[in-house]
Amino acid sequence: MEVVKKDIDKLNAEITINIKEADYKESIESALRRHRKQTNLPGFRKGMVPMGVVKKMVGTNLLVDEINKTLSDNLHKFISENKLDVLGNPLPKKEDANAIDWENQKDFSFTYEIGLAPEVKIEITEKDKFEKLKIKANQKMIDEQITEIAKRYGKMGEAEKSEEEDMLFGKWEELDGKTVKEGGISNETVVNIRTVNDKKNQKKFIGNVVGDVVKVKPQDIADAKYVAAWLGIDEQYIQDQTSEFQYTISKINRMEAAELNQEFFDKIYGKDTVKSKEEMEGKLRAEMEKSFAQNSEQLFEREVQDYLIKKAKLELPDTFMKKWLMNANEKPITKEQIDSEYEQYALGLKWQLIENKLIKDNKIEVTKEEVVAHTKGLIAQQLSGMGGNMMEDAEMEETANRVLENQEEAKRLYEQLYATKLREFYNATAKIKEKEVSYDDFVKLAEKKRTK
Numbered sequence: 001m002e003v004v005k006k007d008i009d010k011l012n013a014e015i016t017i018n019i020k021e022a023d024y025k026e027s028i029e030s031a032l033r034r035h036r037k038q039t040n041l042p043g044f045r046k047g048m049v050p051m052g053v054v055k056k057m058v059g060t061n062l063l064v065d066e067i068n069k070t071l072s073d074n075l076h077k078f079i080s081e082n083k084l085d086v087l088g089n090p091l092p093k094k095e096d097a098n099a100i101d102w103e104n105q106k107d108f109s110f111t112y113e114i115g116l117a118p119e120v121k122i123e124i125t126e127k128d129k130f131e132k133l134k135i136k137a138n139q140k141m142i143d144e145q146i147t148e149i150a151k152r153y154g155k156m157g158e159a160e161k162s163e164e165e166d167m168l169f170g171k172w173e174e175l176d177g178k179t180v181k182e183g184g185i186s187n188e189t190v191v192n193i194r195t196v197n198d199k200k201n202q203k204k205f206i207g208n209v210v211g212d213v214v215k216v217k218p219q220d221i222a223d224a225k226y227v228a229a230w231l232g233i234d235e236q237y238i239q240d241q242t243s244e245f246q247y248t249i250s251k252i253n254r255m256e257a258a259e260l261n262q263e264f265f266d267k268i269y270g271k272d273t274v275k276s277k278e279e280m281e282g283k284l285r286a287e288m289e290k291s292f293a294q295n296s297e298q299l300f301e302r303e304v305q306d307y308l309i310k311k312a313k314l315e316l317p318d319t320f321m322k323k324w325l326m327n328a329n330e331k332p333i334t335k336e337q338i339d340s341e342y343e344q345y346a347l348g349l350k351w352q353l354i355e356n357k358l359i360k361d362n363k364i365e366v367t368k369e370e371v372v373a374h375t376k377g378l379i380a381q382q383l384s385g386m387g388g389n390m391m392e393d394a395e396m397e398e399t400a401n402r403v404l405e406n407q408e409e410a411k412r413l414y415e416q417l418y419a420t421k422l423r424e425f426y427n428a429t430a431k432i433k434e435k436e437v438s439y440d441d442f443v444k445l446a447e448k449k450r451t452k
Contacts, residue, residue, distance in 0.1 A: 001070075003078045011116050011317035015090065017074055021106040024066050031062045060102050071110055085117040087317065087349070088324035115317035115324065120357040122312045128430045130307070132300045135292035135442045137285050145284050146277070150257035153267060159254040162208045167192045169251040172218070172230055175244045184243070187232035191247065195226045205247075214247045292439060297423060299446050304426050305351050314350045318342070321349075359418065362425060366417045371410070374417055375400035 002018040036054045037047045044050075075090060090112035100108065151165075159166060168191045174184030196202045201221040204214050218227045219241045228235040231245075258264050265274040274280050322338050325345070358364070376396045383391070391399065404410045426432075437445070 001074065003074055005078070005082070005084075011118060011315065012320055013084075013114050013116060014111050015075060015078060015114060016109060016111045017071055019067065019070060019108045019110075024063075024070055027066050028059075028062055031066065032059065035062070063102060067108060075112060079114075084114070087115040087117050088321060088328065090114045091320070091324060091327060113320060113323075115320035117353060118314045118316065120312060120314065120353050122308060122354050122357055123361070124304075124308070124358070124426060124429045126429065126431045128307070130300065130303060130426070130430055130432050132432050132434050133296045133442055133445070134434045134436045135289065135296055135439050136436055137288040137292065138438060141288065141439060142281050142284050145288070146260070146280065147257060149268065150260065150264070151255045153258040153264060154256045155258075156253050157256045159252045160209060162193065162206055162249070162252050163254070164193055164202060164206055165255070167253045168205060168208075168247075168249050169253065170247050170249040172245050172247050175215070175246055180246070181243070185231050185233065185245070187230065188250075189230050189232065190253075191230060195222055197222050208249055208252075210249055210252065212249050214249070215244060216247070217242075217244050292442070295446070296442070299442075301419070301423055301426075304430075305354075308354050309347060309350050312350070312354055314353060316346055316349065318346070321346070355418075355422065358422065358425070364418065364421050364425060366414055366421065370417060371404065371413055372397065372400045375403055375413055378413075379403075 001020065001023045004016045004018075006014045006016065008014065032051065032054055035058055036049060036051060039049045039054055039057075040046050041049045041053070078084075079086060079090075091114075093111045093113065162168060169188075170191065171186065171188045173186050174181045176182070176184065180186075191205065193202055193205045196205060198221075201216070204216060208214065218230055219238050222230075224235050224238040227238050227241075231241070233241075260277050260280075262272075262275065265276075265280060266272070268274070268280070269283070274283060322335075322342055325338055325342070326333060326335070376399075379391075379396060379399055404413070
């Protein structure tokens, strides 16, 4: 057997495998003998069917199986022994397969196209400069959060005139022109003004008193799930609705905010943990800015990735990769789809190559113990969020190990920790300048970055 690599260019090559009859003859004969022992054919005792008959029955199938196994074993062995860093999987040339005469041919030659990963030369030093945004929570955000929490722990009361945050109770009636349609849809229900989909339509429900009538096409002003609940019909029928409706308000409900006293603070934070509005503001500020810091880290990480992709100037075997994606996709996909999505895919692949290089060169490791501890932390966080009781450490560890038995979940958790360690590496190695910004400005910058 002969395996030969032919370089097309730096990123593309072909591997040709030449198979002689002597390479597979013994294996085929052994497979035929095994098959003969199991063959039942009228007129012959089991295991006594003439070899010529057995060969005629299954010889070609056995040959195909053996050749495919030989190809697979030797192809991967050659790639491994020659330390070829391939992208995707080798693609067999279709013309080779189409030209085979399995009934008569003794020697075979198969050629595979391969795409090679580019050499990655990348490093981060103090010469690499990045800006990291420090997001500050302003007083308005904190006041809004306190108001929201106070309402959540408040009580429902009736109001005289409707406002944006109110819930209305009333009756929907289908109209036929200017009058109520006979036999039309009629349903009494609550309308939360906030579920109406824009400020212009919300205004139609604001400033009203009991007895007022609002005329709208419900299907035009809210998501189908809300309209279905308002009209008392199945969501699938909303698209068929074209009628105008009138909504007669019979009650206006408003959530009255809880008083900011010690009883309120104890409900939120536990007994005597917070004793004033100022202390609550301090806690909320810290919580918000901690959450904002995570958002800032994510944007910073993306900035670093974009910078390193640009700095590395990697090229890919694009033609090969597009062809491989066409073949690898489980569902039918067109060339136009591949072309439209390829740029994003290529960026992801380039980053994966750079990331692997950084991890290798800087000896960044994630141990099993670290992943178990990380998983235990996530489980504890989930239990806390659900109000459940904490597990004993031994039970928590057992649960974490059970989660990690799922290969996809384990891969995801390992990737999370590698990403965390890479962020720590960036922060410790590069030159970083912090810039203080408001949350609104941060959102604008992040959106601008997202749509680039």
